[in-house]
Amino acid sequence: MNSSENDIFSLPEQVTIPQAPPNFKSGFIGIIGRPNVGKSTLMNHLVGQKIAITSPVAQTTRNRLRGILTTPAAQLIFVDTPGIHKPHHQLGKVIVQNAKIAIESVDVLLFVVDSTTQCGGGDRYIAELLQNSPTPVILGLNKVDQQPIDSQPIDDSYAELAVTHQWQTIKFSAKTGTNLPELQQLLIQHLEPGPYYYPPDLVTDQPERFIMGELIREQILLLTKEEIPHSVAIAIDQVEETPSITRVIATINVERSSQKGIVIGKGGSMLKSIGSAARQQIQKLIAGKVYLELFVKVRPKWRQSRIRLAELGYRVEE
Structure with missing residues (x-):
């Protein structure tokens, strides 16, 4: 890239x-x-x-x-x-x-x-x-x-x-x-x-890592439907760029073990579908090949905790 x-x-x-x-x-x-x-x-x-x-x-x-x-x-x-x-x-x-x-x-x-x-x-x-x-x-x-x-x-x-x-x-x-x-x-x-607040060719002020996490979360919402509504948050753990491919490692955080089972699916089928669809979207984002590796982690009641919300990037804006 x-x-x-x-x-x-x-x-x-x-x-x-x-x-x-x-x-x-x-x-x-x-x-x-x-x-x-x-x-x-x-x-x-x-x-x-x-x-x-x-x-x-x-x-x-x-x-x-x-x-x-x-x-x-x-x-x-x-x-x-x-x-x-x-x-x-x-x-x-x-x-x-x-x-x-x-x-x-x-x-x-x-x-x-x-x-x-x-x-x-x-x-x-x-x-x-x-x-x-x-x-x-x-x-x-x-x-x-x-x-x-x-x-x-x-x-x-x-x-x-x-x-x-x-x-x-x-x-x-x-x-x-x-x-x-x-x-x-x-x-x-x-x-x-008024002036240019941003360079004329910029389309968002958010970093690529944030957009990558959102694209993964989108596929979870689309593929799991109502089963995993909003108890999911994505952490982009690592992005490694080479001339030929970008490697992305991300963690899907859920609140309950049952949700982890839904995200992974039978024999890992759901996680594979999520990863495949998200990888295609991320490739469009960066205009290059992507290797995407996903992990699933249970974080009980993360939506109720200010500390965990902050860790996952959700803060009250100034």
């Missing part, structure tokens, strides 16, 4: 950031919403590369992940926040607290909702969190490609929410790309003139 490939994932030391041209705009955009409304899919599509994992399981996103889109006119730094929900454990509290911090530390908020269902209690809960925020809010109706034929009652329910809070609205599909150029222009309109 050469340095130019590595540079698009994490900010190298002593990098020179160029001066922005006249009338250039820049700023931070918080993507918020309930779990599973398509926030990570949207950010991946906007930056043009997969940096956030997606899954049909709720609460896929845990860390505040920044995706960076640089155009000739602007640099948009997207902050993909975890789905805002009622927390049931220490990890959940950290997740929701980080989402609330993101609300207060961005220039524009994109409140993403699922346009296949009417506005519900979860959406109204988030709207209440935003009503006293001085940050401009755009209400984004995602999944328009999946709307029922008679979508008027759904659209009306969100229109009422938008009118109540005086928000602009836009309909789009993060999956197909419908209206994403219009969304991009709307977001730029709300940004102030």
Whole structure:
């Protein structure tokens, strides 16, 4: 893997950031919403590369992940926040607290909702969190490609929410790309003139190791379905690069022995499937061959322990 490939994932030391041209705009955009409304899919599509994992399981996103889109006119730094929900454990509290911090530390908020269902209690809960925020809010109706034929009652329910809070609205599909150029222009309109915060060719501020761990976790969520919901955390133990191949050793941490059995599978079949699928994704990430070795370790109640959460990279953001 050469340095130019590595540079698009994490900010190298002593990098020179160029001066922005006249009338250039820049700023931070918080993507918020309930779990599973398509926030990570949207950010991946906007930056043009997969940096956030997606899954049909709720609460896929845990860390505040920044995706960076640089155009000739602007640099948009997207902050993909975890789905805002009622927390049931220490990890959940950290997740929701980080989402609330993101609300207060961005220039524009994109409140993403699922346009296949009417506005519900979860959406109204988030709207209440935003009503006293001085940050401009755009209400984004995602999944328009999946709307029922008679979508008027759904659209009306969100229109009422938008009118109540005086928000602009836009309909789009993060999956197909419908209206994403219009969304991009709307977001730029709300940004102030500013500098390049990151080099123009960077797509995320997260290091490759973090993205590798997320890609492994994504395959566990996809392949084990509801059996291993959120009691899994990935530790990248070693990354060794050679001109011909990158060797990655990682540990899958679960909370119970029964979960370890599910992840490993009969005769190691599930672990092999997870490793094979994750290896393919990591190869796309680094644009080179990968040897991936996975281990499974039981860490009882790690989601309830602040110390273990910190060890696995989950901290309340400043």
